[in-house]
Amino acid sequence: MPQTGAYHHGDLRAACLRAARELLEEDGSAGLSLRAVARRAGVSATAPYRHYADREALVSAVAAEGYRELAEHLTAAHPAPSTPDGLAAVATAYVRFALEHPAMFRVMFAEPCDPTSEERVAATAAISAYVRGIVRDAFPGTDDTGDAPATTIWALVHGLAFLHLDGKLDSSTPEAVADQVRSSVLALFTLSPAIRKAAASS
Numbered sequence: 001m002p003q004t005g006a007y008h009h010g011d012l013r014a015a016c017l018r019a020a021r022e023l024l025e026e027d028g029s030a031g032l033s034l035r036a037v038a039r040r041a042g043v044s045a046t047a048p049y050r051h052y053a054d055r056e057a058l059v060s061a062v063a064a065e066g067y068r069e070l071a072e073h074l075t076a077a078h079p080a081p082s083t084p085d086g087l088a089a090v091a092t093a094y095v096r097f098a099l100e101h102p103a104m105f106r107v108m109f110a111e112p113c114d115p116t117s118e119e120r121v122a123a124t125a126a127i128s129a130y131v132r133g134i135v136r137d138a139f140p141g142t143d144d145t146g147d148a149p150a151t152t153i154w155a156l157v158h159g160l161a162f163l164h165l166d167g168k169l170d171s172s173t174p175e176a177v178a179d180q181v182r183s184s185v186l187a188l189f190t191l192s193p194a195i196r197k198a199a200a201s202s
Helices: 011-027 034-041 055-077 084-100 102-110 118-138 148-165 174-201
Strands: none
Touching: 011 034, 011 055, 011 102, 034 055, 055 084, 055 102, 055 118, 084 102, 084 118, 084 148, 084 174, 102 148, 118 148, 148 174
């Protein structure tokens, strides 16, 4: 039976987030609703509305947690990569995070989110700044190209994550994933001089 009032101020939000993540792991985002979260958390059906105006607000809060955890995961892989190998290590960690938390990853990047969520905006901004920083360090001399290099790298790694998630690339072992991601990222360093030379001569 729901236990109305079981959580004092501050605990209800955490309980709802825990319940939402449990539901994600079990049923994916299709089973994620405020009513389902209330049932899982053991509170009244209206209790989650104290913190979340609607499903999108709840999804944004869950996604913000995911972005923060992803940032920690990437930093743990390499705090300040400035070489091709370092960038490849971070890229591999990104794809591994997606494979280890598939439902969360899809919520982070494939679910509509509340654009007014300050928590989500701050979390995504931190990830974006981190990506721009490591790409700038790994590709010196690209400061005058704006965000294009970072967008290119992120698009590549993000695409690899979804290709692995969707079974289009071999994810049978961590080694297979690491080899695929590493070779793809290092290929950029091999191709970039040839691309710049072709662009300069065109």
